[in-house]
Amino acid sequence: MRTNFLCFSCNVLCGLRMTRRVFAISDLHVDHPENLKWVENWSESYENDILIVAGDVTDSLPLLKSTLLMLKKKFDTVFYVPGNHELWVRKESQRASANTGSMDSIKKFNEIITMCEVIDVYTKPKRMTTGEGQDIIIVPLYSWYSTPEEDLDDSLYHCGPEPEDKEKMNKMWMDNHFCIWPKLDTSRSKYFAKLNEEHIKQYDVPVISFSHFLPRIDLVLPTKEEDEAVVKERQLLSLPEMKLQRQGAFPGFNFTRFAGCKVLETQIRQLGSKVHVHGHQHRNRDRIVNNVRYVSHCLGYRMEREKGLMWGLCEWKGPKQVWPLS
Template sequence: MKLYAISDLHIGVPGNREALAALPYYPEDWLIVAGDVGETIEQLYYTLDILTERFAKVIWVPGNHDLWTVPSPKEPQFKGERRYQHLVNICRNYGVVTPEDPYPIWPGEGKRTVLAPLFVLYDYSFRPDNVSAEEAVAWAEETQVVCADEFLLHPTPYASRSAWCEARCDYTEMRLNAVAPTDELILINHFPLRRECVRVNTIPRFSIWCGTTRTEGWLRHYPVSIAIYGHVHVRATDFLDGVRFEEVSLGYQRNWRQEKGIQGYLREILPGPQRPLTPGAVMWYK
């Protein structure tokens, strides 16, 4: 029995959609889907139809693309929190675990391990000290970088995405406080939980849309052994301060080798990598 993870399936890309349909069956294994299935409700249905047949259990967290409100006569025009809750209800109808459900316990051998799917956004805090939060978007725009979230990811009913992020952090901390310190904890989020994991070297100012510094303290305060994320489309395993960080994205067709199939990009989380990592080491995946 294994626990796998993948993110950023981007099923709106035809090659990704076809590759998902060809995914083999893993009837004894669990799968984490760490956000960005696609941009439409139809794409979520398509993906869950396949994955819930292929795996024993599926755990889902939303990505920013999933939360977009895309103008379309065929797409429900739900915004912000209402759209998120609509996605949660769809997942629950498939028996998929969401950030609103009790945290599942990994049934494998060894220490009791809690899997915590999270929905935590960003608050523009992944920025230089000399740039204020109010100036952050304009600072990024100076290099012709503006995330589509600014137009498509609505924070309704919150005043801003930062306010929504703060509310989600408050909610998440309340739930994580209930995890026993003797457990091992695996955190699952679409956005990176530590700034060092934001590898956007070609568009460095995109970092402001990649997470919040508030989550960095969780990695020290709670008994976290593994942190799983996607979003940046740079696949890697890092071992930092006793925590294994797994960026598990597939990405657009230019980001992965189609001959490997999606199965070639399923990251084994448990039992874990066959090659042990030393502190500070990085394992890259092409």
């Protein structure tokens, strides 16, 4: 205790301030060697900071564990929620399971949450103190998307300008091949939303919430400012001008079928979140809607980064700071 007091006093006397910021990132996809290397090469300057990882790290349980442990070495505290890729069930994950029965996506989700508890990665709300002495609470929100066939009222589905081929889209969407669902008494989006209910309340300090999936349909398309940020990213990468495409812009596919759910937005508003972080769409966002700042800072795939679509990565060279706001 004496040593800590002396160190603290020295920092104050020398005019130094211990930083304690909140950073966020999603869609690391470290199954891809170039992505894993990118994360490994992050700066070591985050040792006092907090990291939010908004899902889609990997579908491999051993790789997920080793990646989270690596992030814990770089950051003081790590928060995390699974994305859709984590709930893919392959032979490897079945072998890694401690369960005796056959693996499904819900069992795998529960196994991931248990693993995170063991290694001290937070998947439940926790009150934190920033470097400025301000308390905040970080609230992970479990989630899934709702397709229009499963629950139209909760779906973010919006009929696009192009003709849709539902059969083709379902074949293209890999969750339909790798996720295995037990019989549920409600939709998948509402199943996961129910797991959040005990934590959905008003808090006496600023709330930063995060989910993997999108909570609002208007986050799918970019604002003018976000399109301009892509142009800037391409300039930083010395790339020529290009005509920007809308999200999910190729014939016969509509991303909004798989984007997220409305119940997430309801929970965000009930929490009174100041900031909400999400991922999933592999397009970065940063905007304020009705007094909530929505941030998506995805690593995505190399091809997307090489096109400059993951704007902000050149600036931050890692996760993006989301708190303090200034």
